[in-house]
Amino acid sequence: MELRHMKYFVEVVNLKSMTKAASKLFITQPTISNTIKLLEDELDVTLFHRFKNQIYLTDAGEAFFFQCKEMLKMYDNIPNDLSNLLEMKSGHLKIGIPTIINIRKLINLISQFHESYPNVTFQLFENGSKKIENDVYYGDLDMGITVLPTDTKIFSTFSFLEESLKLVVHKNHKLADKHMIDIEDLVNEEFILFNSDFYLNDKIINICRNHGFNPNVIFETTQWSFIGEMLLNNMGVCVLPEGILELLDSDLTAIDINEASMKWELALIWRKDTIVDSLTKNWIKFIQENVLLND
Structure with a gap:
């Protein structure tokens, strides 16, 4: 026919x-x-x-x-x-983002981009950085936001944010009145963590081990809302990035940690060995220009 x-x-x-x-x-x-x-x-x-x-x-x-x-x-x-x-007037982008970040700035950038290109659609997938890297590698995502370092033989990266990590506790917790704590102050605390899909999980456990103890992890999850509820019930302590603190309930308080490695760096990643289409290239360029402009 x-x-x-x-x-x-x-x-x-x-x-x-x-x-x-x-x-x-x-x-x-x-x-x-x-x-x-x-x-x-x-x-x-x-x-x-x-x-x-x-x-x-x-x-x-x-x-x-x-x-x-x-x-x-x-x-x-x-x-x-x-x-x-x-001409990048239409298309679809699939982006992976960690559950743990404050996405307000990203949503603002998407909104600005959408005003100029209303026929471009987005899907955001919330996961841990390990899952995001895996999905970008296998082509299930066009790009993702992850924690550095990552495998630069596989991924191209654009670093756009470095933040301190803070200890978050209920206002009635025994550590709540401190302005800064040492890692050793957490030896007997019960930890609430994101699960092993998140590099933050590995980071916190490794820092504690480097200071001579294994953290007592009582709860792991992929959802920030669960962690927030457990903290509100004064059920433990959690280490969170500075950028998410503005989303905390007023009954929770953040404390500085006296540890140089208590920080993280976020980057946009995409596969190196694949052909990047015009839409993806221009979205990456838009992010780079606007993140630098707003710094």
Whole structure:
């Protein structure tokens, strides 16, 4: 079945006449008749009823007519759709973001981008950095935000944020009145952590071990809301990045930690060895320019 055969068929239906369709298309009527017969044989259906020199669509003909119109419309839109993609006017981006970050700035950037390119759509996937890196590697995400360091043999990176990590406790916790604590002050504390999909989990456990103890982890999760509720019930302590502190309930307090390695650096990552399309390139450029502009 060829595209021109569908065009012939649609023209016959629109004009309700093979003769008129042949005239409009500048072809012979036998060509039209043979095309209709060819389509009927290929589809193994009857497309038209014929009665007193008139033609009427069968049920199968109605269904085929609808499909032909849709396919021809899609074909006609190909040049415009490709132009929009090449000029970054349309497309879809899948971005992985850690559950643990304050996404207000990212949402603001997406909003600005959307104003200029309303036909570009986004999907945000919240996960731990390890899962995000894995999904970017296997192509399930176009890009992601992760904690550095990462494997620069695999990923291109754009570092955009470095933050201190703070101890967060309930205002009635015994450490709440301190302005700064040492890691050793946490030996007997119960820890609430993000799970092992998060590099922050590894970081906190390793820092504690470097200071001579294994943290007593009573709860692990992927959800910030669960951690927040447990802290509000004074069920333990948690280490969180500075940027998320503005989202904390007023009954929670943040304390500085006297440890040089208690910080993290975030970066946008994407695969090095794949062809990056125009939309992704321009989104990365937009992020780079606006993050630097707003610093």
